[in-house]
Amino acid sequence: MxxxxxxxxxxxxxxxxxxxxxxxxxxxxxxxxxxxxxxxxxxxxxxxxxxxxxxxxxxxxxxxxxxxxxxxxxxxxxxxxxxxxxxxxxxxxxxxxxxxxxxxxxxxxxxxxxxxxxxxxxxxxxxxxxxxxxxxxxxxxxxxxxxxxxxxxxxxxKDIPVSEKVDLLLSANAAAMENGASFVNSxxxxxxxxxxxxxxxxxxxxxxxxxxWPTFGVTAIDRAQGKFKSRQALSAPMGMGFEYMDGLASEKLEGPNGLIFYRNSYDIVEDAKVAAEQAREMLSAKSVEPGKYDMVLEPNHLGLTIHESVGHPLELDRVLGYEANYAGTSFATLDKLESGNFNYGSEQVNLVADKTQPYSLGAVGYDDEGVKCKKWDLVRNGILVNYQAIRDQVHMIGQNESHGCCYSQSWNDVQFQRMPNVSLEPGKEKYSAKDMIRDVEKGIFIAGRGSYSIDQQRYNFQFGGTVFYEIRNGEIKGMLNDVAYQSNTQEFWNSCSKICDESDYRMFGSFFDGKGQPSQISAVSHGSSTSRFDGVNVINTGRTI
Incomplete structure (x- = not known):
């Protein structure tokens, strides 16, 4: 072009x-x-x-x-x-x-x-x-x-008029502006x-x-104090048609302090309205005190952490060092798999790859080298048990069947190993996000994605979020600002102490995930239920030394 x-x-x-x-x-x-x-x-x-x-x-x-x-x-x-x-x-x-x-x-x-x-x-x-x-x-x-x-x-x-799509976005913008947003784009x-x-x-x-993928960004400004705060959409990209935009009430899950989460459908107007209200609330929210907290992470947020600390490091080409130019290699080297006892996470942690997951971005029948897609374990009961590999790679880990995760962004690019949907299995016992918050004495609830940083071995990292709430003695006490948590992949997943049941399960997605040289993009989803991670280090991103 x-x-x-x-x-x-x-x-x-x-x-x-x-x-x-x-x-x-x-x-x-x-x-x-x-x-x-x-x-x-x-x-x-x-x-x-x-x-x-x-x-x-x-x-x-x-x-x-x-x-x-x-x-x-x-x-x-x-x-x-x-x-x-x-x-x-x-x-x-x-x-x-x-x-x-x-x-x-x-x-x-x-x-x-x-x-x-x-x-x-x-x-x-x-x-x-x-x-x-x-x-x-x-x-x-x-x-x-x-x-x-x-x-x-x-x-x-393709059958929905452009005018209808425009009207929907402009309605979301209007809802945000009517509820206190200074600027909004969608x-x-x-x-x-x-x-x-x-x-x-x-x-x-x-x-x-x-x-x-529907999305927006809402900004509220306090001109008197010269401050502004933004809140991004809590939507997830999906492998669906335009019916995703119907916003069916049965697909909504209520979170703390007016947060609304969506599963397999999305109400962009309602989310924009709540986003404007929360952006205004952020303007007067207190700044977090650094320290150790129990983190309660909802799926729209946790999906990005899964993507960076599990999805990418378990790509076999990164493990072997064949992929290094685009965001590095991996700490999860072959000796860790061969040992048979590498603790990637706690016993509660079961991470699976699945190219057949309904409504996910990565869902297809067959990959781009004609292999029928399937589901397989990456981490079972906290132990590393497999990687992601394609037809010309699996013999390197002693296997004789491709995992079916080969992909090319277009006819003009060669296909190669790409991340399938990688998800955290929900807990087996009945347990809700409200139950989890009730069991936390000193913690922070995080919803939505934010800025992040991870090293070239996909090991040491820092993650932010969209909205943050203080948890004290089992109750939400108000909104926080300037929150980010720091950990390393193994320490973080081993701190996972509790996972909500399947009724809380939903997906995050990356619509434009990059890899390779020349670089290509792909789309991939990550499912989970709200999960608790104990004693995680939290920093204040607004303070200078």
């Missing part, structure tokens, strides 16, 4: 939020609903790539035909800032020749264009083979034939990946994947 075109698309649309990556060409909103290629035609085109690769001596080949559709809507106060609609279409071909990977892609999805790209992929593989020390070892995978999978969408975002991110995978092992897989 030319810089001028990018600037035109981006504009001021991001408001106070970071502009996400923009893939493909700008199209009218109505063009998003135009049908893609028929599946029979996709099969014919994929076979051209597979047959060409075989004829040139490739021992393996796969082809991914992708149509990627994005719609982003941005508003601020009573104005629409931008509406971005993009489409990207093409094919990526990956091969093994002479025991070595090769990859090429093209947006010329014609017989000649596909043959040319496949020829280039094989040539790259053969050139790489001259310096390859060991041949690629692929774990076996079942041949699935012709299959399909689709996100169970009730309302396709956005809707909607994505549809139409992906077709075929391989020389006999799988032809057609998938239609949907994701949505």
């Amino acid at each position: 030319k810089r001028r075109d990018f600037v035109q698309l981006a504009g001021l649309g991001a408001g106070a939020m970071m502009m996400p990556p923009v893939f493909g060409r700008s199209i009218p909103a109505e063009a998003l609903s135009s049908p893609g290629l028929d599946v029979a035609i996709k099969k014919e085109l994929a076979d051209i790539a597979l047959n060409t690769a075989r004829s040139m001596g490739a021992s393996y080949a796969d082809a991914r035909i992708g149509r990627y559709l994005n719609q982003y809507v941005f508003t601020r106060e009573d104005k629409v800032q931008n509406v971005v609609n993009t489409e990207s279409f093409g094919i990526g071909i990956r091969v093994i020749a002479n025991g070595t990977w090769g990859f090429a892609s093209t947006n010329d999805v014609s017989n000649d264009g596909i043959k040319k790209a496949t020829t280039q992929a094989v040539a790259i593989a053969k050139a790489n083979a001259k310096i390859q020390k060991e041949p690629v070892k692929l774990a076996p995978v079942e041949s699935y034939g012709e299959v399909s999978w689709k996100t169970p969408v009730k309302k396709d975002f 956005a809707l991110f909607m994505v549809n990946e139409q992906k077709y995978f075929a391989s020389t092992e006999g799988s032809y897989i057609d998938q239609d994947i949907h994701r949505i």
Whole structure:
């Protein structure tokens, strides 16, 4: 994309939020609903790539035909800032020749264009083979034939008029302004990946994947004191259609001091109203006293801690040192798994990877190298038991079955190991967030995500949040400011003493998670129930030394 075109698309649309990556060409909103290629035609085109690769001596080949559709809507106060609609279409071909990977892609999805790209992929593989020390070892995978999978969408975002989406965001903005916000910006991110995978092992897989993320930022200003406070949305990105925006009352969970949490649906207008009230309350809230506290962390907050301190360090390529340029490697080295007794956390801690979790961002039927997705343990009863690995990695940890977590952000990028949904299992006994607060003498309740920092081994870290409440003698005593907690991954998860039951379980999500060089983004969810961590070090972020 030319810089001028990018600037035109981006504009001021991001408001106070970071502009996400923009893939493909700008199209009218109505063009998003135009049908893609028929599946029979996709099969014919994929076979051209597979047959060409075989004829040139490739021992393996796969082809991914992708149509990627994005719609982003941005508003601020009573104005629409931008509406971005993009489409990207093409094919990526990956091969093994002479025991070595090769990859090429093209947006010329014609017989000649596909043959040319496949020829280039094989040539790259053969050139790489001259310096390859060991041949690629692929774990076996079942041949699935012709299959399909689709996100169970009730309302396709492409069928909802842009005007309706704009009205919803502007209604949320108005609710915030009417309840004391000085500024507010809001956005809707909607994505549809139409992906077709075929391989020389006999799988032809057609998938239609949907994701949505509504969000906003509310700011309240005390001009007399020259102070301001902000509160971000408590929404979670989801693998759903536009029905997520229906805000069904049955999906709401009430938290302390008027906090409302949402599961599998979201009321952005209500959340914006509460956000404005809480931003105003923050202006007069007291600053936290540093020290040791029992932390009560709700799922929208804890999901980010899971992402950084569990999801990333248990990616096998980080563990092996193959991934280092983008945010470092991992402390969770192979010897810790091989010991069979490394205490990642307390006995209450059970962390699972799951690419099949309903409504999650990572939910698909098959990964981007044709492996059927599944659920598996990472940490069981506090002990490290596995990593995240794909077909050419699992032999390195003595396994012979891929975990099904290979992904590429587009047809134009090679697929590689990406984080699946990583979640903390809920407690088994009936126990609510109110019960947990009642059992805390000196603690802090944190909801929502904030700033964070973690070292390049994914070990020492510091996390903030969106809103903070003091807990004293089993009761919420008021809002706090300037809270952040510090720990290291092993110490933190071993301090986990209690987890609420499944009735409190809900998901956080990362819509634009980065990894790799060249960097790619992916979307991933992290589920949990409200959890307690004892004796965690809390600092005051507003004080200077």
